[in-house]
Amino acid sequence: MPSPHVLVLTYDHEEDAHASRVCDLLVGRGARTTVFNPASFQSRSRVDLCYLDDAVGRRLHIGDETVDLDTLTALWWRRPRPVAADPVLTDETIADYTVKECQSLLTGLWEHLSCPQLPARESVFRRAGHKPYQLALAAELGFQIPETVITTSEEAFLDFHDRHDGRIITKPLNIPWVEDAGGEIVMSRACEPVAARDVAYTDALRFCPVIVQERIPKRVELxxxxxxxxVFAAEIHSQVANHARFDWRRYDIRVTPHLVHRLPDEVATRCLALTDRLGLRYGAIDLIVTPDGRYVFLEINPNGQWLWIEHLTGLPISQAFCDILLEGA
Structure with missing residues (x-):
C-alpha cells in the first residue's frame, strides 16, 4: 500500500513553525509530505491538468518534485500566500493579468480535489470566517453571546453606547490591520474599549463597518x-495584566498564565456542533468565562494558531492534526 501523502499549502516550511512541527510528526508516522507556497508558482512551479478520452490527470511540479494530485490522501490549507508575479514580467498590466489567471487556476484546483481537506475547502472556511454568521449560529446552538451591533450608523452606535452606559468594545469586522501599497502593515486593530474621546468621531463610521459589543466581565478567557x-481547551489568564485585559492577543507570555481547562460537557458539545454546522474539521474558538461562571462565545477562527498553546499547556494538538490528516489514508 502506498504511503499517505499530504500536501501542505503554506508560505514557508522553515518559517512556519506550525507546518514544520506537523510535517515532522507526519514523516515520523510514515507519511510523505509536500509543502507548496503558491506565491512562488510562476517562478518555481507548473501544473498540468489533462482531460483526455482515456484519462484524467492533475499534476503539480515543484522544482524537481512531481505531485500526482489525484493520489493525495489529504490537503492542509495552512497559511498560503497568493500567487506573486515573476520578476521577469516587467509590464504591470501583463503581470497583474497573469497573476489573476494563475490564482484562478489554483483556487479551482484545490476546490475540486477529492481528498479530505483541513480545515475545509477554501470556499467553506472563507464563509465560516464571516463573524455575523458565526454569532447568529452560535446563538442558535445555545451559546450565550454578547449583545452586539455591527454598523456603519452613528445613531445606532450612540444608541448602543447609551444602552450599556459606555461599557462597550469595538473590533474589526474582518481585517485586523491596514497595509500600505507595498504590503507593509502600518496599523493593526484588536479588541478595544471605547473611550469618551472616541465618541466624538462616530460620524466616521459611515466609511467602514465596525463590530460593537457589550463589555463582558472576565474571569479567564478560553x-x-x-x-x-x-476538543482542547486552554485558560488564558488575561486579567493578570492591564495590557491584556481587553484582548488576550496583547498578552506577555512571561506574566500571562496558560492552563488546561476542563470544559463542561454541554459547552464542548456546542463547540463540536459549531464546527460541524460550519463545515470545518478544525477551528479555534474564543470564549470568556465570567466571574459568575457563564461561558460566552466571541468568535471562531477557521485557521487560527495553536502551537503556543501546545507549548505552554502540553495539550497534544499537533498529534491531533496528524491523526486527522492521516484519516484519508
Missing part, C-alpha cells in the same frame, strides 16, 4: 481548539 472530534 482558547478552545477543535480538531476533528477532539
Amino acid at each position: 482558547r478552545v481548539t477543535v480538531v476533528g472530534r477532539q
Whole structure:
C-alpha cells in the first residue's frame, strides 16, 4: 500500500513553525509530505491538468518534485500566500493579468480535489470566517453571546453606547490591520474599549463597518481548539495584566498564565456542533468565562494558531492534526 501523502499549502516550511512541527510528526508516522507556497508558482512551479478520452490527470511540479494530485490522501490549507508575479514580467498590466489567471487556476484546483481537506475547502472556511454568521449560529446552538451591533450608523452606535452606559468594545469586522501599497502593515486593530474621546468621531463610521459589543466581565478567557472530534481547551489568564485585559492577543507570555481547562460537557458539545454546522474539521474558538461562571462565545477562527498553546499547556494538538490528516489514508 502506498504511503499517505499530504500536501501542505503554506508560505514557508522553515518559517512556519506550525507546518514544520506537523510535517515532522507526519514523516515520523510514515507519511510523505509536500509543502507548496503558491506565491512562488510562476517562478518555481507548473501544473498540468489533462482531460483526455482515456484519462484524467492533475499534476503539480515543484522544482524537481512531481505531485500526482489525484493520489493525495489529504490537503492542509495552512497559511498560503497568493500567487506573486515573476520578476521577469516587467509590464504591470501583463503581470497583474497573469497573476489573476494563475490564482484562478489554483483556487479551482484545490476546490475540486477529492481528498479530505483541513480545515475545509477554501470556499467553506472563507464563509465560516464571516463573524455575523458565526454569532447568529452560535446563538442558535445555545451559546450565550454578547449583545452586539455591527454598523456603519452613528445613531445606532450612540444608541448602543447609551444602552450599556459606555461599557462597550469595538473590533474589526474582518481585517485586523491596514497595509500600505507595498504590503507593509502600518496599523493593526484588536479588541478595544471605547473611550469618551472616541465618541466624538462616530460620524466616521459611515466609511467602514465596525463590530460593537457589550463589555463582558472576565474571569479567564478560553482558547478552545477543535480538531476533528477532539476538543482542547486552554485558560488564558488575561486579567493578570492591564495590557491584556481587553484582548488576550496583547498578552506577555512571561506574566500571562496558560492552563488546561476542563470544559463542561454541554459547552464542548456546542463547540463540536459549531464546527460541524460550519463545515470545518478544525477551528479555534474564543470564549470568556465570567466571574459568575457563564461561558460566552466571541468568535471562531477557521485557521487560527495553536502551537503556543501546545507549548505552554502540553495539550497534544499537533498529534491531533496528524491523526486527522492521516484519516484519508
